[in-house]
Amino acid sequence: MSAPVLTISNLVAGYVPDVPIVRGASLNVIPGSILTVLGPNGAGKSTLVKAIAGLVPVTSGTVMLDGKDVTSTPAHAVAGLGIGYVPQTENVFTTLSVVDNLKVSGSPSASDTRMAIERMFVLFPDLAERRRHLGRELSGGQRQMLAFARALMRSPRVLMPDEPSAGLSPKMVGIVFEKLQELAATGVAVLMVEQNAKAALRASDRGLVLVEGKERLEGPARQLLDDPRLGELYLGKIDEAA
Amino acid sequence: MDPLFLQHTSDGILTGAIIALGAIGVTLSMTILRFANFGHSELVTFGAYIALVFVSFSGIGAQPIDPFSIGWPFFAAIAAAGVGTALLALATDWLIFRRLRRSNAARLTFIFASFGAALILRNLIMLGFGASPEYYSRELTMAILIPPGIRVMPDQILVLGLTLVLVVALWAFLTFTRAGLAMRAVAESPTLSSVSGIDVNSVTRWTWILSGGLAAMAGVFFGLTVQLRPEMGFNLLLPLFAAAILGGAGSVFGAVVGGLIVGLAENLSVIWISPGYKMAIPFLLMLVLLYLRPHGLFGRGER
Incomplete structure (x- = not known):
């Protein structure tokens, strides 16, 4: 297994000071693999x-990208x-x-951007056909593809889709997850947040269950799919002490 | 067609073009800076007076270019007004609005702060130049007669031409350049813009520079075709907002069309009613239009 490209350690974060929502979460994302939260x-x-x-x-903890500390970097610089x-929306x-x-x-760089756009049109042929359409004129699935393409324009090491399957038809959900697997195969690390646990785990390499801002269960996706604790954590049956 | 009607139409187009330049700045700040900047009118006034200072220093020996009332230094004065006003706009942002953004102030606070800034700026002009009207040039020029009987001053044609160039340049900037696209992106969603790698602070600064520069042009053109007074911008404030709202907040094209509608409505109304009421006409139009199209001619409702 290769070294993680993104390492989160003991991250505490929230919108308002003193009200943490993420409470000491830690995780690693490996290049070319999908980790679903x-x-x-x-x-x-x-x-x-x-x-x-x-x-x-971020109140405390660190976000390391390729061994570089990027904690509390402004959003545009992180991109x-x-x-x-x-x-998600x-x-x-x-x-x-x-x-x-x-x-x-x-x-x-204008020339880099031109080349990246051509790459995206190869990756998402649907978008190439609709290149002159406005964002609001796209269907839900096309929109999700454009959202991916937009995030891929800077050739990121890590792609972080937040609930990419939300609001899509079951058929489109399958296509979206396939696309993510295809992207991961090119070496991109995917850190995905999903509600649609079963479909997401089937497409993922690893899964992680976050409860009250901290990871409670982590493992290979196939193993998690059969783990009875997964459902119990969702339903809140395993209490804080477990 | 009735020559009187044509004359008022031609005057209306000129007034409308000047209003359009100012209204573009208003619409940009409404959507990108996200507040109604009532200080925008004073940027118009400052631009006009910066050009006046420049003209009075460099004017000696400057021969007017026939048939216009102004000489070559005037074009340098226009540039100076644009740059100076853009810097003033940046300074007000740095001193006032940047602080309000940092403390997450309510939108109303921004609006009232802009009122305050407007008062200070207007009175500074009054202090420096006095209340009496000023002119860039006292040269007499001959009106050009366009059949069947419209009189147009050469300066007015110059102003129309320059306005057209500015509007086309701005359209090209917003359509083809990355910086222009970034401005439209931030207008739609600052959050999505920042995760797309766009520095929202830098876009904010560019918005002030652009709207300040365009306000200065409106001021200089008004000064050239009418006169300079410390309250010239303030008198344009309501027409500017009427034009921006008529066109639909956020639409540059809408602001231009809105400006022309306001200019034409004001000027044509005097054919039928007393000129004392002409200020009210754009608002009557605005009320009717907003009743029919709540987001203006080219505005979009939801974001």
């Missing part, structure tokens, strides 16, 4: 990835350093065309 509502899954992305203040965050610019969505998310 599961957990009941309000466990702090989204807050965790937002804190990594630089959107939520430039190689962490591509895909928000409002994840494409609805008033910009597909190609402008990609252009505005590219690096400051």
Whole structure:
């Protein structure tokens, strides 16, 4: 197993000082693999990835990207350093065309951006066909693909989709997860937050259950799928002391 | 067609073009800076007076270019007004609005702070230049007669031409450049912009620079075709907002169309009603339009 590209240690984070939502979470993401963060509502899954992305203040703990400390770096700089965050909602610019969505998310170098856009159109042929369409004119699935493409424009080392399957048809969910596996196969590390535990674990290499802002269970995805504790953690049957 | 009607139409287009330049800045600050900047009118005034200072220093020996009332130094004065006003806009942001953003102040606080800044700036002009009207040039120029009987001053044609160039340049900037796209992105969602690698603070600064520069142009053009007074911007404030809202907040094209509608409505109304009421016409139009289209002509409702 290769060395982790993203290492989170004892991360404490929350929107308001003194009200931590992420409470000492730790995890590692390996290049070319998918780690899915599961957990009941309000466990702090989204807050965790937002804190990594630089959107939520971090009180303590560290975020290391490739051995470099990027804790509390402003969001726009985190994106430039190689962490591509895909928000759950409002994840494409609805008033910009597909190609402008990609252009505005590219690096400051115009030639790099041009090449990255061409790469995205190879990766997502649907988007190439609709390059002049506005973000708001896309279907749910196309929109999710544009959201991925937008986050991939800077060739990130880590892609962090927040509930990529939310609001999609079962068929589209399958396509989205396949796309993530395809991306991971190119060496990108994927740190995904999901509610759709079964479908997500089937597509993942590892899974992690977050409860009350801290990881409670971690392991290979196949093993977690059969682990009875998974369901119990979701239902809150395992108490704090366990 | 009735020559009187045509004359008022031509005057209305000119007033409208100047209002449009100011309204673009208003619409940009409403959507990108996210507050109604009532200090915008004073940027218009400052721009006009910066050009006046420049003209009075460099004006000696400057021959007017026939048929206009102004000479070559005037173009340098326009540039100086643009740069100076952009810097003033940046300074007000740095001194006032940046602090409010940091302390997460309510939107109303921003609006009232902009009122305060406007009062201070207006009175500074009054202090420095006095209340009497000023002119860039006292050269007499001949009006050009366009059949069937419209009189247009050469300066007015110059102003229209320059406005057209500025609007097209701004459109190209917002459509084709990365910085322009970044401004539109931040207007839609600052959060998504920042995770896309866009530095929202830098976009904020560019917005002040652009809207300050355009306000200065509006001020200089107004000063050239009408006159300079310390309250010139303040008198334009309501038409500027009417134009921006008519066009739909956030739409540059809308602000231009809104400006033209306001300018035409003000000028054409005097054919039928007393000029004393002409200020009210744009608002009547605005009320009717907002009743029919709550987000303005080119605005979009949800974000």
